[in-house]
Amino acid sequence: MTPRALIFDFDGVLVDLEPLHMKAWQEVLKPIDLTFSDKDYEERYLGLNDRDFLALRFKEAGKKLSQTLCNELIQKKEHKTTKFFSKEIPLIDGVQDFLKKVSQKYPLAIVTGGLSNEVYFVLDHxxxxxxxxxxxTSGDVQKGKPDPEGFLKAYEKLKNLCEWNPPLQKSECLIFEDSQYGMEAAKRAGIPFVQVRGSLRGFDY
Structure with a gap:
């Protein structure tokens, strides 16, 4: 079925910021002996929002994570990523041409586990x-991916965006994702999805 609306994950689908997020977390967590390898990040943490990442990392290490400490670590990480982003914002291959084309044909949405300040900084830049x-963004939902809340919220907003005739159905939306948590969220939302593997050049909509 031809889609009538497109929904994008952000990091790994439109921009390639995950290596910078990973580097920031490694630097923030090293002083408290909670650092991790690149492989660990790719296999276990990719696609989680910051709070869920910290909850999992602390649980794996058998350490207690208070709300105060969680907020403090996220603030430190956000400070580092903002510095990184001001120097470079790596793009997914083919993204500029792809967005230019599809934005003229479809309403577009983003559903991301990223912090709003980071996401809007990049979008504005x-x-x-x-x-x-x-x-x-992560602040707009109670539960991050793989919970489907974000995608379901985006669908409801798209459905109410204009007077669709006939009404927009879930099956007429298409999600672009790259992570296992994101694809699981799309499945649970009941919305079709495709996996992006480092490039948008192979997609034609």
Whole structure:
């Protein structure tokens, strides 16, 4: 079925910031002996929002994570990522041409586990914010991926965006994801999805 609306994950689908997020977390957690390898991040943590990542990392280490410490660590990490992003924002291959084309045909949404400050900083820097009708970040949901809340919220907002005739169905949306947690969330939301593997050049919509 031809889609009528497109929903994108952010990091790993539009921009390639995961290596910078990973580096920031490694630097923040090293002083408290909770660092991890690149392989660990890719296999276990990729796609989690910051709070869920910290909860899992502390649980694995058998350490207690208070709300105060969680907030403090996220603030430190956000400070580092903002510095990294101000120097470079790596893009997914083919993303500029792809967004230019599809933004003229479909309403676009973003559903990401990223912090709103980080996401909007990048979108504004790239001048992409006007392309997206709906942006859902970690602060807009109670549960991050693999919970489907973010995708379901985006669908409801897309459905109410205009007078669809006939009404927009879940099956008429298409999600672009890269992580196992994101694809699991898409499945649980009941919305079709495709996996992005480092490039958008092979997709034609």
């Amino acid at each position: 790239l001048k992409w914010r006007p392309l997206f009708k709906i942006i859902i």
